[in-house]
Amino acid sequence: MTEVAPRPAPPPVDPGFGVYVHWPFCKAKCPYCDFNSHVRHSPPDQARFVAAFRAEIAHTRQRIGQRRTQSVFFGGGTPSLMDPATVGAILEAIDTAWPLDARAEVTLEANPTSVEAGRFRGYRAAGVNRVSLGVQALDDAALKALGRMHTAQEALGAVAVARAAFERVSFDLIYARPDQKPEDWAAELKRAIDEGCEHLSLYQLTIEDGTPFAALHRAGRLIVPDGDAARALWDVTQETTLAAGLPAYEISNHARPGAESRHNLLYWRYGEYAGVGPGAHGRLDTPEGRVATSTERGPEEWVARVEQAGHGVIVDERLSRAEQADEYLLMGLRLTEGIDRARFARLAGRDLDATHFATLLAEGLIEELPGERLRATAIGLPVLDAIVADLAA
Numbered sequence: 001m002t003e004v005a006p007r008p009a010p011p012p013v014d015p016g017f018g019v020y021v022h023w024p025f026c027k028a029k030c031p032y033c034d035f036n037s038h039v040r041h042s043p044p045d046q047a048r049f050v051a052a053f054r055a056e057i058a059h060t061r062q063r064i065g066q067r068r069t070q071s072v073f074f075g076g077g078t079p080s081l082m083d084p085a086t087v088g089a090i091l092e093a094i095d096t097a098w099p100l101d102a103r104a105e106v107t108l109e110a111n112p113t114s115v116e117a118g119r120f121r122g123y124r125a126a127g128v129n130r131v132s133l134g135v136q137a138l139d140d141a142a143l144k145a146l147g148r149m150h151t152a153q154e155a156l157g158a159v160a161v162a163r164a165a166f167e168r169v170s171f172d173l174i175y176a177r178p179d180q181k182p183e184d185w186a187a188e189l190k191r192a193i194d195e196g197c198e199h200l201s202l203y204q205l206t207i208e209d210g211t212p213f214a215a216l217h218r219a220g221r222l223i224v225p226d227g228d229a230a231r232a233l234w235d236v237t238q239e240t241t242l243a244a245g246l247p248a249y250e251i252s253n254h255a256r257p258g259a260e261s262r263h264n265l266l267y268w269r270y271g272e273y274a275g276v277g278p279g280a281h282g283r284l285d286t287p288e289g290r291v292a293t294s295t296e297r298g299p300e301e302w303v304a305r306v307e308q309a310g311h312g313v314i315v316d317e318r319l320s321r322a323e324q325a326d327e328y329l330l331m332g333l334r335l336t337e338g339i340d341r342a343r344f345a346r347l348a349g350r351d352l353d354a355t356h357f358a359t360l361l362a363e364g365l366i367e368e369l370p371g372e373r374l375r376a377t378a379i380g381l382p383v384l385d386a387i388v389a390d391l392a393a
């Protein structure tokens with residue numbers, strides 16, 4: 001049985017505050033992807049978007065007041081289609097609203113084409129200090145099957161440019177692809193690790209409703225490893241990364257100790273974050289309590305709404321104590337550092353369900369850690385939703 005990562009140091013008490021910025025455009029739509037990403041024949045008017053981002057940031061500032069920003073994440077879509085000046089202007093607006101901490105982590109998600117790599121130095125100059133590249137595979141046939149617009153060599157070229165421009169570089173790979181054998185995946189993963197990056201996101205291919213892959217899957221024309229085959233690929237992933245000094249710190253994320261993504265940790269530690277841009281989600285601590293926000297998904301509709309109302313928020317719901325406690329469990333149990341039982345009790349106003357807790361422990365699905373913490377075990381992680389439902393009962 002594969003171990004999850006070794007016991008990590010306990011997390012800080014205050015998970016901090018971050019800002020998520022969504023850039024909703026892509027050059028082409030990948031057939032597996034259901035993110036809020038749109039392809040347009042003519043490029044968007046970036047100045048108009050900058051003005052809308054400024055307005056939405058100022059609106060959120062008014063709502064929640066002062067904060068210090070520990071992390072910013074430009075996600076997409078394809079943020080590497082933004083002009084560096086656009087990124088710089090949005091960072092400036094964030095810094096005006098909630099000053100960036102001197103050591104703030106500022107990440108930009110980039111597609112690994114040579115055109116985009118040409119903008120990396122501009123992003124660095126604009127204030128980005130970490131990039132996350134969507135390499136997806138190091139095999140040209142697999143990249144073609146995933147509908148990607150780059151070869152493996154081009155992607156590795158972009159990784160090299162990124163490493164020259166940024167101290168902190170991560171890249172994404174998708175595994176559990178059709179017909180993928182554990183030994184082939186192990187070799188591909190070792191090659192990826194040899195690139196020497198401090199962080200890797202390794203996602204099992206999921207079939208998302210409404211995508212071209214879902215239609216092929218339904219028709220029996222795209223078969224992905226499941227059950228034992230998926231489990232064998234997962235085991236290879238854990239063993240290979242652990243041996244290379246990049247243990248998992250979350251279900252799909254691996255890092256050298258200390259090189260974890262601070263922004264993603266903020267989500268999983270259930271910290272506070274503002275989400276700006278089309279289809280962005282936020283969790284804000286307001287005078288009325290914690291609220292869940294989300295914005296209009298359509299890019300043009302979002303801009304129009306912001307121009308008219310000063311923000312694009314269409315959902316703004318106060319979360320009950322029970323909802324917050326459930327969210328904390330769902331996010332925190334993804335982490336190898338697990339959750340703090342006392343924090344759960346403070347959020348929920350009660351302790352975890354004792355009977356379910358004992359049963360899950362006896363079944364080996366969760367384990368206790370020092371300091372009143374608990375986490376999902378290697379056999380618990382694949383059934384996390386069921387564990388959360390039991391613990392929250």
Ligand SMILES: C[S@@+](CC[C@H](N)C(=O)[O-])C[C@H]1O[C@@H](n2cnc3c(N)ncnc32)[C@H](O)[C@@H]1O
Pocket residue numbers: 032033034035075076077078079109110111112133134135136172173174203204205206207208
């Ligand atoms: C929001 S996407 C953006 C990244 C960037 N646009 C790119 O494609 O390189 C973030 C990551 O989610 C992962 N992803 C998206 N859809 C997925 C799916 N159906 N299964 C597994 N991973 C997926 C990919 O690894 C991708 O790099």
Ligand code: SF4
Pocket residue numbers: 025026027028029030033034035037076077078111134
């Ligand atoms: S995977 Fe990335 S490039 Fe492809 S459609 Fe999704 S967001 Fe766009």
